[in-house]
Amino acid sequence: MTRAVLTALMSHWWRNPLQLFTLLAGLALATALWSGVQAVNAEARASYDAAAATLGEGQYDRFVRRDGLPMDEQVFVEMRRAGWLVSPVVQGRLDGIRIVGVEPLTAPVGLGPVSLGQDNDLAGFLGGDTPFFANADTAAGLSGVDVVISENVAPNTAIADIGAAQRLLDKTGVIDALIILPGQPIGQRAQAEVAPDLVRQVAQGGSDIGRLTDSFHLNLTAFGLLSFAVGIFIVHGAIGLAFEQRRPVVRTLRALGVPLSRLVWLMAVELLLFALLAGIIGVALGYLVAALLLPDVAATLRGLYGADVAGTLQLRPSWWLSGLAIAVGGTAVAASGALAQLSRMPLLAAAQPRALAMAAGRRAKVQGGLALLLLSASLVLMVTADGLVGGFALLGTLLIGAALGLPLILDRLLAVFSTRAKGPVLGWFWADTRQQLPGLSLALMALLLAMAANVGVSTMVSSFRLTFVGFLDQRLASELYIRTEDTAQSDALIAFAEERVDAILPIQSADVTLGGQPAEVFSARDHATYRDNWRFLQSTSDAWDQTFSGQAIVINEQLARRADIALDQVLTLQSRAFTVVGIYGDYGNPIGQAVIAEPVFEALYPEVEAQNFGLRMDPADVENFLSALEAATGIAPTQAVDQAGIKAISLEIFERTFTVTTALNILTLAVAGFAILMSLLTLATMRVPQLAPAWAMGLTRRQLGRIELARAVMLACLTALVALPLGLALAWALLAVVNVAAFGWRLPMYLFPADYLRLAVFALLAAALAAAWPALRLARTPPADLLKVFSNER
Amino acid sequence: MNVRVLLALIFLPIGAWAQGFAGLGTMAGKGFTEPQPGKMFRFPEDHGAHPDYRIEWWYLTANLTDAEGTPYGLQWTLFRTAMAPEESDGWASPQLWMGHAAVTTETKHFVTERLARGGTGQAGVIAAPFSAWIDDWALEGDWQTMQMTASAPDFAYDMTLTAQGPLVFHGDNGFSVKSNSGQASYYYSQPFFAIEGELHLPSGTVAVTGNAWLDREWSSQLLSGDQTGWDWFSLSFDSGDKLMGSRLQQTDGADFTAATWITPDGQTTAFPDGAFNATPLSANDADVPVVWRVTLPQREVDVTVAAINEDAWMTTSVPYWEGPVTVSGTHTGIGYLEMTGYD
Amino acid sequence: MLLDVKNIHKTYQTADGPFEVLRGVDLRLGEGETLALTGESGSGKSTLLHLIGGLDMPDRGAIVINGHDIAGADDAARAAIRRGSVGVVFQQFNLIPSLTVADNIAFQARLADKYDPQWSEALAGTMGLADHLRKYPEQLSGGQQQRVAIARTLAPKPALVLADEPTGNLDEDTARVVMDLMLDLAADTGAGLLMVTHSQALAGRLGRRLHLKAGRIA
Structure with a gap:
């Protein structure tokens, strides 16, 4: 008997290879996304765990x-x-x-x-x-x-x-x-x-490599989490499809005398095999993704934090296992519902639609309640969360709460639309869409998560970038920077430049411990450059005047947060007291920093000699100045870095950081599109009987196809509307909670409407693409199939 | 492999005692000096280090009791091993040092270990004024009165030693033969130390008194290639006589024994291979013999030696068993037992 | 006695409250006997057939097939009865779309471990399906599909054949041909046949006829 049943079950796939493909592809994609992110994460982590362990850092x-x-x-x-x-x-x-x-x-x-x-x-x-x-x-x-x-x-x-x-x-x-x-x-x-x-x-002082690089991993882990959530939705969709399409076969098999328990068992085994197969494909795909991303990840980490990560990927058994576990576990989670439904499915086709609708209503209520609970929790966390764990709990409750709440929100929106609809076709369109919502809600949740993640992460990344560029303008205010090789060169430079440039700003620094934290203290020469360009997060009104008077000090945000230093507090350097008069943003720098007046610095650290100089001059003169400098002093132009160059280097580092982010964004969106496609395919089998009356009453099949397409785009539109505020909330959580915990500074949040619009267009495009094929199929449904609806009882 | 395992390998010269030191025989040479018979010991110089010999130790064990008569055992050991027969300043020194300290009660055994290299001042031995140290541990004094300290996260001690008799020399006036193929060491002891001080244990501080036995030994090739470890007895009889006996195990199952009989006034008699016998009677859970029959027919000694705490295993880089014992039979008394080659 | 149905009651929950479909039905069927069950829509005839086929459970009463009461049996036991002793021909054919005609015919016999290739082949020949064995159900006409379903039901040589409006989806001519084949084969195998129909003409071709009205035998 087992063999006969198995043959019948499997024959379905050979007759419908496309369905087999979607199931396997869905599972494999979800696994790939998860294991790819995990692989990048694990590889990078392993690399600098080794680095950290070398010095016992963090340990x-x-x-x-x-x-x-x-x-x-x-x-x-x-x-x-x-x-x-x-x-x-x-x-x-x-x-x-x-x-x-x-x-x-x-x-x-x-x-x-x-x-x-x-x-x-x-x-x-x-x-x-x-x-x-x-x-x-x-x-x-x-x-x-x-x-x-x-x-x-x-x-x-x-x-x-x-x-x-x-x-x-x-x-x-x-x-x-x-x-x-x-x-x-x-x-x-x-x-x-x-x-x-x-x-x-x-050990876990804020200056460790481990602590810093954790922040990047948080970013990746957040993506891993999201991709996992999206992946589960996909697997759920794929399995729902497989079960929905075989529902009649299952009924027939039972009518012919196959016991329910054996049927459930065999289908579970069948799924397990598929999950393993798809898992292996997925892990291999994930490896490819990871291998493509890793050089960028390595470059990013090196650029941002100076942490050295090998640019190669090793096959680690741990993520083979975790990838397969995700495929199998995800399948189990997604299939348990379908299998439970199967075992409760009445043997006779005469299911009571009313009772089913009532059950669905109850489920919707439970889901809505859960969504409300999670969103309330996230509201509480927004006010209270202050560490990484809190930050992640906030992200989690926000995302899952919103995803679970989405069907309810869409249902309400559609109800409003349908009561206001004019004309029979539009009225039918809204009502029919509302009826379809339960079947599409999983895919729409996936889309919501993908879009929200995109909005959130791109807001964070772009805010980061904007802030950083502004910061570079402040901090690299001089037109030219020159590094000398020794004191003689320094003297020669000063002698040569004195008459030719607007100002010479020597850059000297010493490693110190400030407020119990490792920090660098810099000297600043009394010049308008500082007053004009530096922006403080908090400061007294005459911060620079006080600093240049030698009594005061300005510090960066990291130091202020880590050592819990506020304005007007007194810090001691070499047993000399300084009042903190300003706190400035200092992005991309891991450790504490402080600035004091040049004469005071020289008195405290006489052994430090300036070998870096910022020169203020007309940007147009830079080139001539450099050649004259070389002729006069032998200081080669290679010892000079112009502001534009430094900025370009810094920006390039940032670009690379976010290549990874962008790649993952696109992948997530693609995967969400795939989820929509599969949901629509699932629904297509059920759609014919629903559409046949509309067809019989005079809508052409082409019209029906267009309406189906419009429906998908409209639902994606509504989802996008929900995703935008969710994404912004996500960005806020990343910038104001997670970032502070991980990096030690809070980023100002900027909005990028054009980016969001583009994202929305991409999402709609993905939805339209996903809907195109099912719609086309519908438009080409043979009239005979539509007629069958009227001749066949269902 | 972690650093400690690595170190254990490197410390093979020392490990040689505890494990079959097959390597030690072949590792001799390389310019190290070999012990020769007829040496004239010179003090205080010979209390100090001999960097031109491969291995050397300052090894003190003590039987103690508190006011209630509860017995304790104590160990303080500084080992030196050389990778080359020379000393130099700084990190490049080829001299490596290892300190072991232990306190044994009837139910507990506390062990700790320190490692250092010579040349930096972290560890070393100076002959005059005598000082042997590693980190904060030290054994210092003029060999009449001495101070001794050691510390660990879970115990520490602080002791004063007073010599009650002369130094004694083992074997042929301090030339101690270890095998039939001629391996030997320089070996002398101060077995007549009265000791008093405080043990700092997790259960509290205990004032103790008793007797201590300090061994000095150095060599470049201690055992022959077919010897796998040893059992060493230092017994103090109630009569005032003392007995040092050692049994070196060979791969062929036979053994090589040596013994020194020490009278209360410090007169010694050395016994050749075969005179002294030690036979295991019963073992602990880890298969280490903790009850022995020990005989020296020439002195009509036939005694049972039993561990006060069977679990006196030294969980150091080079593991071995070292602990206090009681003696019963033809003679009664106390002593210390060391067993290597059982791990 | 092949089939002995005693005092069967069955009530469904509907949106308008409970609805008692069967209110104490008794019927008996001997080996080789044929019986037509007629009645108006909603009279409970399909429900009765489903109960006898073990597809549903009665609230009260006994259904004894070859000495086994299936009314109180669990899912596995009822599945075993369906597999081994009872064959059901549905109005909607219920073929497995992914299996060929040949595999569909052999399927139930294989499930029951009673597969006899020669008998299956003979059935296919008799049913006029010999040229269609490699086709899939969707490539056949409705009459051909129902012939496949009947061949599938008869392949394990069940003792009792239940048919629920087997020709309800077929045109008159096709229906007659299919009906002839079914009656002939049932007679050949000696199986008892219980057929639900609302067609008086069809009912007239069977040995006995019972009329259900408001949940009772009229």
């Missing part, structure tokens, strides 16, 4: 000098002898490669990729001519030292014993930090007594 607290400068390595021994289990680290960059020196005997267990492989002995690692460990890519860029290739080492990083790293970095005798091991012994001496210069940095 271990560390001691650094209060002033941020390197400490004498003897401090390490003193701390050890005082009972502190600490391990020294020296680090720096050489030709762009991060060089890290560690002390393996005292380093915490499992500290990063110092796992060097069994064939390397410590005698080789310690002492004399010790090798550096790096992955193959990095090794190619390291010259002059012995390199051992080890793929466990983070990208663009070379690890060596501390002594060797000190020599290479020219930091003999000094170390940058002491990693504090967990499990300190009892009876140790107070650190303040042993090494009063040191301050303890708590």
Whole structure:
């Protein structure tokens, strides 16, 4: 019996290969979207988990000098002898490669990729001519030292014993930090007594690479979540289609004596096989997507945060598994409803439409109630949420609540339209659309989510970009920037430029700890450039005057938020007090920053010599100035960067960041379009009996086809209207909650009506494309099929 | 593989004790000095480090009791191992140091470990004024009165040692033969330390007194290639006599034994292979023998040696068993037992 | 006795409240007997047929087929009866559209594990379907489809054949041909036949006739 039933079930697919294709394609697409995003995420995460682990970043607290400068390595021994289990680290960059020196005997267990492989002995690692460990890519860029290739080492990083790293970095005798091991012994001496210069940095401090890159992952994770939701809708649609189309067959099989339980079981097995097949295809597709996106992701992360991510993708079993699990799990979730419905389906065709309608009404009420509940929760969260978890809960409740509420909203809208409709055709159109709504609602929810995500993410991205460009205008106000090689060149430059330019603005900075946070302090020369171009988020009325008087300091938003510093608070630098008079936006910079007057800076940090200079001049003179400068001082034009160049570089970095976003946007929309197509195909089988009377009463099949198309576009239109406010709410949540939690600054939100319009057009286009084929099929329905409706009882 | 595993490999010279140190025999040479018979010990110099020998240790064990008579065991050990027969300043030093500290009660066993390299000052041994240290742990003094400390996240101790007798030399005036093929070490002890101080345990601080035994040993090739580990007994009889006995296990199942009989005034008698016997009687859950029959017929010794706490396993990079014991039979007393090669 | 229906009651819930379709129906059918069940629309004749076929459950009463009471049986047991002993010919043919004519004819016999290729072939020949075996149902006319359905029902040689307006969707000439074939084959296999029809002419061709009126045998 099983074989006969299975043959009957499967024969359906061979006779209707297109349906098989849609089912498999739907499942595969959903899986691909999910696993693609996951793959990118996992790959990038793995890459800088390795990087972070190298230094114990994000894992271990560390001691650094209060002033941020390197400490004498003897401090390490003193701390050890005082009972502190600490391990020294020296680090720096050489030709762009991060060089890290560690002390393996005292380093915490499992500290990063110092796992060097069994064939390397410590005698080789310690002492004399010790090798550096790096992955193959990095090794190619390291010259002059012995390199051992080890793929466990983070990208663009070379690890060596501390002594060797000190020599290479020219930091003999000094170390940058002491990693504090967990499990300190009892009876140790107070650190303040042993090494009063040191301050303890708590592991999850805001300046970690890990923390920063998390923000990008949040972005991707949000997409992963969305794609998953959209994917589930698709799978649901695909399975609904498969079940709807085989409903009569199922009834016949039961009438012929196939027990219900066996039928349900066999169909479940059949679905499982399809899910696995589609899952494998989907994961492979996802891999392709990920492989295409990854170089951009890597570039983005490197550009934005300086985190090194290998630009290659490894096949990780974890996302093979997660991809298959999503396909199977998604199918199970989507199919459980259909299977339950199947098992409740009365054997006799004489279903009571009224009772079914009543059940559907009840379900709609439950769904509406749930939507209301979720949306209320999101309202509460909008006011209260302040961390990443809260931010994501807000996103989740908002999205799901809105999606669940959509059918109800559309139903109400259509009811209003139908009461106001003039003429019989229009009246029928609205009423018929309303009747179709339950069948289309899943696809429309998918469309809603896709559009809202698009609106939300593009608003965030464009706001980010707009703010950033404005910020570049402020911060790169000088027409020309020149980097000198030494003091002599600096002097020569100043002497040469003094008479020729409007102003020389030396740029000097020192690494410091401000309010317990690592930060850079910059000097500013008293000049209109600052007063004219810098925009404060908060400031006293005469912020620059106060700053240039030497009594005050202005700080960036990150520092203000992380160290909880408000205006008029007093900060100490080298035991000198400064009043905070301004807080400025500082986008794209991971750490805290502050600006003080040049004379004060020079007094506090006499060892810092300016080697970067901003020159104010007529932009038209830049070229002549550069050639004259070279002739007079030997400073090559290659040492100069003009403002336009810096801006272009910065903008390019941003463009790349958002390539990924755009690609995912398009994919999501395409997938939503696919969902619509499948829903319409599902409905098409049920449509003929509904349309036949309209046809019989004088509407041509062409007209019917057009009406069907118009209906899809109209529904997409209405959905777009709901998606816009939802997307804006989403953007607000991303900018005001998630971004603050992840990056440490809040972005002003801008609106981009033209973008939204374009998006809406795309969505309508997707809907129209999806509806075109079913409409065409309808227009070509043989009259005989329509006639059958009247000869056949259904 | 993490750093610790890596280290365990590197510390093979030290690991050599605990595991079959097949490598140690072949690893000799490379310019390391070999112990020779007839050495004239010079003090305080020889209390210090001998960087031209591959391995060396300062190894103290103590049997303690508190006011109620509850027994405790204590261990403080500093190991030195050299990757090259030289010392230099800074990170490039080839001298590596490993400290082990333990406190054993009847029911608990506390263990901790420290690692360091020489050259930086993090660890080392200076002969005069004598000081052996790693991190905040130290053993310091003039060998008459000494201070000793160690600490861990869950325990610490602070002890004062007072010598009650002379140094004793094992084997042939301190030249201690370890196998039939001639592997040997320089080996002397101070078994007559009276010890008092405080143990800081999770349950509170305990004032304790007792006897401590400090071993000094160095060599470049400790065991022959077919030796897999050893069992070492330091027994203090109620009569005032003491017995050091060791049994080196061989891959062929036979063993090589050596022993030193120490009278209360510090007179020693060394016994050659075969005079001293140690036979396992019963083992703990991990198959480590914790009750032994120990005999030295020439001194009419036939005693049972039993662990005070069977679970005195040292969970260090190189694991072994080390703990206090009681002695019963023809002689009664207390002592310490060390067993390697059982992991 | 092949079929013994005793005091069957059945009530449906409708929008206007409960509606009692059958109010105590008794009927008996012996082996080889043919019986026509007539009545007006809504008299309950199709409902009675569905109950006998195990497609629905009575509220009260017994339906004994070959000694088994299916009225109280669970879904699996009723499915087994449908598969093995009872064949139903529906008004709407209920063929499986994705299977060929040959596979459709063999289908129920295969389900019941009673597939006899020669008998199936003979059935197809008798029904005039020999040239259409490789076709799909949608390629056949209504009369041909119903002949496929009848062949499918008879392929496992059921003891009892139930027919619900089997020619209701066919024109008069086709209906007569199909009816002749069904009666002949039923007689050949010795099966009992219970047919629901509103056509007095058709009913007249069967051995006995019962008339249902307002849920009772009139």
